[in-house]
Amino acid sequence: MLSFSKSLAVPAVVASTAILFAGCTSAETEESPSTTTSPAAAEESHEGHDHGEEQEEAVEVSAAQPRIVATYDGGLLTLDAETLEVVSETPIDGFARVNNVGDGRHVMVSANGEFQLFDAGVWSEPHGDHSHSFAGTPELTDTVFEGDTPGHVVNHAGKTLLYSDGDGKIQILDTSSTLTEDTLEPEIHYTLEPHHGIAVELSNGELVHTLGNSEERVGVIAFDSEGEEIARSEQCPGVHGESAIEGEVLSFGCEDGMLTYEDGQFEKIDSPDEYGRIGSQAGSEVSSVVLGDYKVDPDADNEQPERVSLTNTETGNIQLVDLGTSYTFRSLGRGPVGEALVLGTDGNLHVIDPDSGEITNSIPVVEAWEAPVEWQDARPTLHVIGDLAYVSDPATNELHVVDLTTGEEITSSQLPETINEIASVSG
Secondary structure, three states, rough: EEEEOOOEOOOEEOOOOOOOOOOOOOOOOOOOOOOOOOOOOOOOOOOOOOOHHHHOOOEEOOOOOOOEEEEEEEEEEEOOOOOOOOEEEOOOOOEEEEEOOOOEEEEEEOOOOOOEEEEEEEEEEEEEOOEEEEOOOEEEEEEEOEEEEEEEEEEEEEEEEEEEOOEEEEEEEOOOOOHHOOOOOOOOEOOOOOOOEEEEEEEOOEEEEEOOOOOOEEEEEEEEEOOEEEEEOOOOOOOOOEEEEEOOEEEEOOEEEEEEEEOOEEEEOOOOOOOOEEEOOOOOOOOOOEEOOOOOOOOOOOOOOOOOEEOOOOEEEEEEEOOOOOOOOOEEEEEOOOOOOEEEEEEEEEOOOOOOOOOEEEEEEOOOOOOOOOOOOOOEEEEEEEOEEEEEOOOOOEEEEEEEOEEEEEEEEEEOOEEEEEEOOOO
């Protein structure tokens, strides 16, 4: 059984000048002997995360103002999530990705060996039985978290985890600290060997992350809050993706099914096919069913699946739903009552009952499209905020909004850029 010592806090690094992202690079890294703490040497802490100074021009508004933050070739586009009006454009060099931080105000931008905090410029402050909401100018902050090849960002149970593929570095932040602290000091851990992986911390302090190396990914391991290994499974070849669902059950996709983690134990759910790969997933806190992709050709470079998987973590059953159209990894989402959502290449947003597998609605949103070969290239993308589904269309530079309660498109807008990845803040 492995163990790791309680991690030391390492302040976020501050750039002396504005950060400009370039293309991704990779480097040789030393393998860590176990999931462990970072070196004791702490880097220079930063003093530039004072929101009071940064947002002096912010004004109080009557209610929270959610915003969309989307990438395009050359920067970030910030939009009002209700009107779709452009709030600002922020230049960034190179290919960048965005992920929700989970604090209602910030988005994490990743590229070129760094995670960088983006302030969307809206937030709310609790005051007794109500809150005061504010809106200001979005900006790319000087708060940087270094890592070799930034990968997945996961927020769950009040923690935000940053995972770097090139060195297996896991940085754990208290999500609320991004709102309250001038110096952000994540706990640092490392995986057993660097690999393309993911990590999540549960509400009881357990740290769960993938197992693998540069050649293969084999499973998942779990540590308790004191750093002692409590469970592992190496029965998940090609492990990829994670979701948290009802009852704080974790799911991880495998090339032959799905691996779940609950109450200190792993369970394997087998695919109906010998090779039935589940990678991209969308979970819901109000459903025990995981929506996933489903691929059956191990030799395909760019398989175009037309079936999705619905994995019931209570019954251990994987149900396959034939959509009659293909989709991509940016096509999956969940609705407010757990409904499974898939944006097809036929241009429709397909709504699926996660328990029965019945397609209950197919909502026309965009024209039919073809999936690009390169995963970095823009394609119609689904992003869900509450009962609203946002669908981008790079062919027309439009962003559409669908009301999931009525199944009707309620608005759309022509954007000045071709957007790619989408994140959001609640304000």
